[in-house]
Amino acid sequence: MLSKRVNKIGISHTMKVAQEAKELQAKGENVIDLSVGEPDFPTPQNIKNAAIRAIENNFTKYTLNAGTIELRKAIAEKLKKENGLDYSPNEIIVSAGAKQSIYNAVQALIYNDDEAIIAAPYWVSYPEIVTLAHGKPVIVNASEENGFKLTAQQISEAVTPQTKLLILCNPCNPTGAAYSKKELEEIAEVVEEKKLFVISDEIYEKLVYDDFKFVSFASLSEKIKSRTIVVNGLSKAYSMTGWRIGYAAASQEIINALNKIQSHSTSNASSISQAAAVEALIGPQDSLEVMRKEFERRRNFLYDSITSIEGIKCHKPEGAFYLFPNVSEYFNKSTHVFKITNSFDLAMYLLYEEKIATVPGSAFGAEGYIRISYSTSMEQLEEGARRLKEAFKKMSV
Ligand SMILES: Cc1ncc(COP(=O)(O)O)c(C=O)c1O
Known part of the structure; x- marks a missing residue:
């Protein structure tokens, strides 16, 4: 059946x-x-208040498929200010959680036995999302000795003519491991040489400790930025898991593809959650x-x-x-x-x-x-x- x-x-x-x-x-x-x-x-009170206002103001209808202009502008500003990344609102799509952005990005890039490299221990959904796209998850062991991080060499060795994508989880669920700038630069060299695309899942970006300095993979160079889909969201940083707001930022061509896929599945993320997300991003951050x-x-x-x-x-x-x-x-x-x-x-x-x-x-x-x-x-x-x-x-x- x-x-x-x-x-x-x-x-x-x-x-x-x-x-x-x-x-x-x-x-x-x-x-x-x-x-x-x-x-x-x-969820912080100012964010909840913004959602209540949205309901009272009847902001309860469809929005643009990619998300409201206000929210995509707020995301673009966040990416600029915190990650040193230049994206226009047209290079950003808002989805019902980061998970949907990852799902859409994999659908846009993977088909017919294309391979995606995934580090194990992995977030449970990555391999299944690749499989659902008829792709092949290639699991590479990120060893405990190396702090549960993949090395550039391991990635290089896992690449075959079918490899299209690397999924990077930084910081990582389930290990909490986060990559230093130097480690990311080494990986970036392989990505460029082998012409891979990268989904950089940065949903835990804000939760780093001991003065660890988080670096967004796409910020390493313009070339790397053009090969990267930055995925992030509000679930973990703002304690907003139930609101379902995530986003992807990438080249216009890739975002257009994600937009197309989303328009035929769920359409826009909840209008009320989007209004709350604007407040989350531009309101007080204490x-x-x-x-x-x-x-x-x-x-x-x-x-x-x-x-x-x-x-x-x-x-x-x-x-x-x-x-x-x-x-x-x-x-x-x-x-x-x-x-x-x-x-x-x-x-x-x-x-x-x-x-x-x-x-x-x-x-x-x-x-x-x-x-x-x-x-x-x-x-x-x-x-x-x-x-x-x-x-x-x-x-x-
Ligand atoms: C690594 C990782 N990526 C993405 C997600 C999905 O987050 P969202 O709630 O934005 O869909 C999670 C949630 O557990 C996660 O752990």
Whole structure:
């Protein structure tokens, strides 16, 4: 009954753990949810007020397919001021979340076995989005030793005559790894030499720590800019996941293609959310720093707790709101009820034994790890850290 296309993509293990966690919660169990992929803060009040005004002013109809001129101007100004990038509003499209921009960009560039290079650990949707476009995801292992970052050499070696695209996640979900300017420049050389296109997913741009300086890939040179689709959005930086506002900026030709695709699927993003997004971008920015600092405090706390557990190694992430500890020392250990052979077993053990929800590394193409989100209150994190210690203590290494 179902198409070959849909049968090619899978439901990940992430869903299974999340579903079991929800079922436990429904039974009244006190589950500490460290699996979340969104900021826990409310959307700042000035942004909410802008949306309320939009409704009261009847700004509730279709907008231009690519988004309102006001919002695309605000995005162009943001890209200029913060990233040193010159885009006109016509080189920008607003979509229902960054995910839709990525989906549209892949649809515009990939077809018929074109290859897209993706670093593992990867954000779960990249390979499936490439597969849905009839392309071939080429997964390259970004090693823990290299801070979960791809090297230019690895990319160069993965290129074949079919390679069209590199998808770069910077900072990365699930590892929090972020690329330095030098690392990006090395990658840029390969991109130019091999004539690749790059989707640079910069959705976690604002969440970087320890004075890390974020650099947008397209800002490296005009040539690189012409080969890059910058993807960003308001979900993570402004705690606006439910509002569904993301965007892509690229050459006119590419944006025209994205516009065409979007016009035959969802059309414009919500008019009300677009009005709120204008306020987010041009209004006061103080709440961003408050949220960023709190994330940094939590990262430091959880990192210290996790790395004090015997047998666990963890790369200290530069950004995002996840830790991605190596838990493989605990594989092939038994507890009174569980035999743990992989990250899925471990996540299920943590859930059933200590009521902590995490995401197994296998969901991100990286066995041997679990993803722990610190997007929850400090009280919850303290309790989560206590339970994690307890759970690992019960399995002596
Ligand atoms: C790396 C990455 N890219 C894109 C997205 C999608 O964000 P949006 O809410 O804007 O669709 C997410 C959300 O989890 C993400 O982690």
